[in-house]
Amino acid sequence: xxxxxxxxxxxxVALAMADWRSxxxxxxxxxxxxxxxxxxxxxxxxxAFECVVAMRERxxxxxxxxxxxxxxxxxxxxxxxxxxxxxxxxxERKVQVSGTDMLPYPTAELTWGLILALFRHIPxxxxxxxxxxxxxxxGIGLKGKTLGLLGxxxxxxxxxxxxxxxxxEVIAWSQNLTAERATAAGAALVTxxxxxxxxxxxxxxxxxxxxxxGLVGAAELARMKRTAFLVNTSRGPIxxxxxxxxxxxxxxxxxxxxxxxxxxxxxxxxxxxxxxNVVITPHLGYVTEEGYRLAYGHAVENIRAHLEGKVLRAxxxx
Numbered sequence: 001x002x003x004x005x006x007x008x009x010x011x012x013v014a015l016a017m018a019d020w021r022s023x024x025x026x027x028x029x030x031x032x033x034x035x036x037x038x039x040x041x042x043x044x045x046x047x048a049f050e051c052v053v054a055m056r057e058r059x060x061x062x063x064x065x066x067x068x069x070x071x072x073x074x075x076x077x078x079x080x081x082x083x084x085x086x087x088x089x090x091x092e093r094k095v096q097v098s099g100t101d102m103l104p105y106p107t108a109e110l111t112w113g114l115i116l117a118l119f120r121h122i123p124x125x126x127x128x129x130x131x132x133x134x135x136x137x138x139g140i141g142l143k144g145k146t147l148g149l150l151g152x153x154x155x156x157x158x159x160x161x162x163x164x165x166x167x168x169e170v171i172a173w174s175q176n177l178t179a180e181r182a183t184a185a186g187a188a189l190v191t192x193x194x195x196x197x198x199x200x201x202x203x204x205x206x207x208x209x210x211x212x213x214g215l216v217g218a219a220e221l222a223r224m225k226r227t228a229f230l231v232n233t234s235r236g237p238i239x240x241x242x243x244x245x246x247x248x249x250x251x252x253x254x255x256x257x258x259x260x261x262x263x264x265x266x267x268x269x270x271x272x273x274x275x276x277n278v279v280i281t282p283h284l285g286y287v288t289e290e291g292y293r294l295a296y297g298h299a300v301e302n303i304r305a306h307l308e309g310k311v312l313r314a315x316x317x318x
Contacts, residue, residue, distance in 0.1 A: 001025075001026065001027065001028060002023075002026060002027040002028070002050050002051055002303070002306075002307060003027070003028055003030075003048060003049045003050055003051065004023070004027050004028065004029045004030070004049065004050075004051040004052070004053065004303060005029075005030055005031075005032065005045070005046055005049040005051070005052045005053065006029065006030070006031040006032065006052075006053045006055075007032055007052060007053065007054050007055065007058065007059050008032070008033075008035050008054070008055050008058035008059055009031045009032060009033045009055070010033060010035070010058075011033075012031075012033045013292065014031045014053075014055075014292070014296055015029070015031050017289075017292045017293050017295075017296040017297070018293065018296035018297045018299065018300045019297075019300060020300060022300065022304070023300065023303055023304060023307070026307050027051070027303060027307065032045065035058060035059070035265060036059070037263070039062075039064060039065055039068075040068075042059060042065060043065060043068035043069060046069055046072070047068070047069065047070075047071065048071060049069075049071065049072065050071050050072060050073045050074065051072075051073065051074040051075075051076070051303060051306070052072060052074075052075050052076070053076045053077075053296075053299045053303075054075065054076065054077045054078070054082070054085075055077075055078050055295070056077065056078050056079055056082065056286065057082055057083060057084035058264070059084070060084035060085075061075065061084060061085045061086060061090070062084075062086050062089070063086045063088075063089035066086065066089045066090055066092075066093045066095060067089075067093070069093075069095075072093070072095050073094070073095060073096065073306075074095070074096050074097075074098070074302070074303065074306045075090060075095055075096070075097045075098075076097075076098050076099070076100070076299045076302050076303065077097065077098075077099050077100070077315070078099070078100050078102060078286075078295035078296075078299070079099055079100060079102045079286075079295070080099035080100070080101070080102075080313065080315065081099070082099070082315075083208060085097060085315075087315060087316045090316055090318075091316045091317065091318060094318050095318065096306070096311060096314065096316065096318045097314070097315040097316045098302040098306075098311065098312055098313045098314055098315060099298075099313045099315050100294065100295045100296075100297075100298035100299055100302070100313060101294055101295070101298055101313075102286060102291060102294065102295060103286070103288070103290060103291045103294060104154055104155075104158075105158060106285060106286050106287070106288045106290075106291055107155055107233050107285035107286055108155050108158035108159050108162070110233055110259060110281065110284055110285045111155075111159050111203055111205075111231060111233045111285075112159070112162055113281075114231050114233065114257030114258075114259065114279055114281070115142075115201055115203070115229070115231055115257065116142075117257060117279045118201070118229045118231070118254075118255050118256075118257050118279055119139060119140045119141070119142060119201075119229070120139035120140070121137040121139055123279055124136065124137055124276070125137060140227075142163075142166040142167070142168055143166060143167035143168070144167060144168070144169075145168050145169070145200040145201070146168065146169045146170075146171060146198050146199050146200050146201075147159075147160070147163040147168045147169065147170045147171070147199065147200070147201055147203065148171050148172070148173075148190075148195040148196065148198065148199025148200075148201065148202040148203070149170065149171070149172040149173075149187060149195075149202075149203055149205060150172075150173060150174065150192075150195065150202060150203065150204045150205065150206055150215075150216070151172075151174045151204065151205035151206040151207075151234070152172040152174060152177055152181065152182060152185050152187060152205070153174075153205065155205045155233075156172065156174075156185070156203075156205035157185040159203055159205065160172070160185050160186050160187050161185075161186060164186050169188075170185075170186055170187040170188070171187060171188050171189075171190045171194070171195055171198060171199065172185070172187040172188070172189060172190070172195070173189065173190055173191060173192045173194075173195045174206060175211065177189055192220070193223060196220045196221075196223040196224050197223045197224070197225075199224070199225075199228060200225065200227065200228050200229070201228060201229045201230075201231060202216075202224065202228065202229070202230050202231065203231040203232075203233070204216065204230075204231065204232045204233070204234045204238055204239070205233070205234055206234055206235075206238055207234075207235075208234070208235035208237060208238060212235075212238050213237050213238065214237065214238070214239075214240050215238050215239075216230070216238060216239040216240065216243075216244075217239075217240040217243050218240065218243040218246070218247075221243055221244065221247045221252065221253060222247075222252070224247075224252075224253050225253075225254075226251070226252060226253065226254065227254050228253055228254060229253065229254050229255050229256060229257065230244070230253060230255075230256045230257075231256065231257040231258075232256070232257070232258050232259065232260055233259045233260060233285045234260060235260050235262075236258075236260040236261040236262035236264070237262045241261075241262065244256065245271055245272065248272075248275050248277055248278060249271075249275065251277070254277065255277035255278060255279070256277070256278050256279070257278075257279045257281075258272065258278060258279070258280055258281070259280075259281045259282075259283055259284055259285050260283055260285070261283070264282075264283055265282065266280070266282070298312075298313065
């Protein structure tokens with residue numbers, strides 16, 4: 001009997017998102033809604049499980065954790081890339097890691113939710129109206145404003161198209177972006193310095209890597225207009241958190257829309273939660289019913305293949 005653990009089922013919906021019963025009687029499935037930060041606590045919880053299903057990077061799997069999980073044979077992660085899994089250690093421990101497809105559009109959609117919330121003060125007006133007030137802020141329109149995209153890949157290009165539909169000027173920069181690729185996406189290639197200086201909203205769409213970690217720091221934030229916003233739906237460590245906090249607290253930029261943090265979940269006492277010029281969402285970029293059904297459905301397929309001695313969507317070679 002294969003014991004399967006589903007981790008970090010925050011909404012308590014994982015078991016309803018796929019046909020897990022199709023794995024019976026060869027497997028038993030247990031879903032955990034709570035998140036554990038402590039490595040030893042994670043190891044104790046998972047010690048008896050041969051298979052673990054992880055939702056993206058919510059629970060890291062470093063080398064030290066693999067060493068504490070002698071029964072683990074299959075680790076399924078949502079998505080085909082997970083920087084929180086030590087694939088070398090998994091391979092050495094003979095743990096097969098497999099992934100799933102993910103939908104390509106939900107994060108781009110959430111990006112625009114954050115941008116609109118910032119420009120039109122939607123969270124503030126919602127709270128004020130519920131408190132008995134009426135029209136307490138003055139919103140800002142998007143038409144004619146400049147959208148600066150830090151990264152113009154799959155997600156950044158989608159955000160660019162929506163910006164064009166709103167009548168915005170779209171500019172972009174990344175380390176490898178060419179003028180031709182930018183033009184094809186409807187954007188103009190500029191330097192990083194020019195992007196931060198000109199943009200009315202800077203939106204980040206880069207993969208976290210050694211060269212992107214801390215890429216947005218005090219110098220970049222200092223170039224932004226005092227009326228400009230920063231939006232991050234990529235990864236928290238791309239932005240220097242201390243520099244961002246200082247910029248927001250001192251009103252050197254107008255505000256920020258943040259869906260990603262370091263660490264996650266965001267601690268309840270975190271200073272970002274006390275700022276009124278920040279719109280915060282709990283890493284919802286990829287979190288949609290359609291996305292969950294796809295990822296968990298593929299997880300079931302991967303587990304079924306494992307039970308049949310096969311491998312689907314391999315991320316390592318065991």
